[in-house]
Amino acid sequence: MFADYSMPELMSIFAMQGFAGLSLFSIFVLMALGLAIIFGQMGVINMAHGEFMILGAYTTYLTAGLFENVMPGLYGIYFFVAMFLAFIASALLGMLVEWLMIRHLYHRPLDTLLATWGLSLILQQAYRSIFGAREVGVSLPDWMMGSIAVTDLVEIPINGLIVMVLTLVIATLVYLLMFRSGWGRQVRAVVQNRPMAEAVGIDTGKVDRITFALGCGIAGVAGAAFTMIGSTGPTSGQLYIVDTFLVVVFGGAQSLLGTIASAFTISQAQSTMEFFLSGSMAKVLTLLVVVGILMLRPQGLFALKVRR
C-alpha cells in the first residue's frame, strides 16, 4: 500500500496524519482521565461518560451562540469561556448523579453498569428533546482556523495544536491535584483501601462525590474540544465510550502516564492507518494489536510495582 507514494510524500503523510490525530488524542486523553479517575476511585464504570462529554459539547455550542449574538466582538475568546462552562455544567450534573444514584450502588459493579447505561439513554433522549435530533456545530473564530505550513507538503492545523496544548495543561493539573495535593492523597488512600481510609478519618463519601464530579467535569472539557473535530448530536458520545475504555485498559488503570501513552498510541495508529486503509480496517488492526499486547501484559502498559 505504500508503493504508490515516494519517500518524501510518505513522510509528510505520516506527519500530517499524526498531527490530525492530535485532536483525537486530546479527546481520548480527557475522556480517559475522567473515566480512569472514577473507575480507580470508586470501581464504578461510568457508561454515561460519553453523554457527560456531549453535555460539554452542547454547552460549548450554547456559549458560541451567546457570544455570536450578544457580543460578537469577543467571539475570538469564546472557546476558553465555553471550556470553563462545560467543565462546570458536567461537574454539577456529575455531582447530582452521584448523590441521586451512584452512591446507593457502590459494591454492586454490575448494577452501576446497568444504571449508568440507563442514565446514558435518558440523557440522550433529553438532548434530543431539548436540542433536536439534528447535529449542531460551532464555527471556529478566525484565528483558530487554517493551518501552519511547515514545508511544502506538511501542514499543521492550528485548532489541533490549541486543543493539544490545553489537554496537556489539564493533564498536568490533574497530575498535580492527584499527587501533590491533600485531596489527591485522600483519593489515593481511598483507592487502595476504602475501609481503612475511613478508619484514619477520611470522609470517603465526600471524596467520592468530588471525584465523580471532577471526572465528569473533565469529560465536559473533552466535549468542548470535540466541537472542533466533529458536529454534536445526541448520540455522538456513544461512539467514543468504547474507544475510551480501550485507552484506559491498555494504559493500565490508576496510571496517568499510562493513560496518556496509550491514548497517544491508539489515536496515532488509528489516524495514520485511516489514510491508507478504510476506517473500519484501521479499527480492526488497532484492536487486534491492543488485544495481543494485553494478552502478554494484562496489567496494561504501565503498572505500579510494590510489595502488597
Place this chain on the structure above:
Amino acid sequence: MLKLQNYSVAYGQSKVIHDLQLDVGENEIVAVVGRNGMGKTTLMKSMVGMVPAREGVLSMQGVDLMPLKSHQRVKAGLGFVPQGRMIFPTLTVKENIETGLAASGRKGIPADLYELFPVLKDMASRKGGNLSGGQQQQLAIARALATDPKVLILDEPTEGIQPSIIQELARTLRKIRDTRGLSILVSEQVLSFVMNVADRILVIEKGRFVHQEEREGANQEKIAAYLAV
C-alpha cells in the same frame, strides 16, 4: 474515657460479641487477650465502625459513638491501628502519615512523631509497601497518632514482627501513653508483650470477658492457660 455497656456485635444472625462491659480509664493501657476466633478483631473493628454493632453503648468522654461513621469516630478522638497494619502500599511513608491529618485538622506532621519513630523519617519518601513488617507497624501507629487520638486502639500489633522488636514496641507504646497522655486498648496473643505493656488484662473467650486482672500481681499461668490451644 472509653466505655462499653451491654455491647454486642453480630454477623447476620450469629452473635460474635456478647454483652460486653468495659471501662478504659484515663491514661490506662488495657489489653484484651484471647485465642484466635474469640472475637478480638471483631470487637476492635466494630469499635471503630468497620463492622456495625448490634446493640449497647459505646461512648468516649460521654460522647455517644454508636451513630457515628468511622471517619467521625476518628475525628472524635479514636485512633485505630488494624490487624495486619493495612498501610497504603503505593503511598509514600510521609503520605501515609499525612492521611491521618484530615481528622486532626493539622497542616503538617507533628515533629514528635518522627522522634518516636526515627526510621520513618529516613524512609519518608519510600513507598509504604516496600517497608519491612516492623517498619510498617510503626508507620501504622504513626498514622493513627497523626489523627490526634484520645484513645488508641491496636489490634494484634505484634503479629508478624520479629521477637526482638516486640519488647521495643511495648516500650514505645508506654512512652506514647506517658508523653501524649492518652488511653490505649490493645488486643494481643503474646503474653510476654502484654505483661510488659498493660496496666490491666482482660481475657476474652467466645465473645465474652471471662477473666480480669491488674497486671501487678497477675497470675501469668492462669492467663497462659486461657491462651493455650
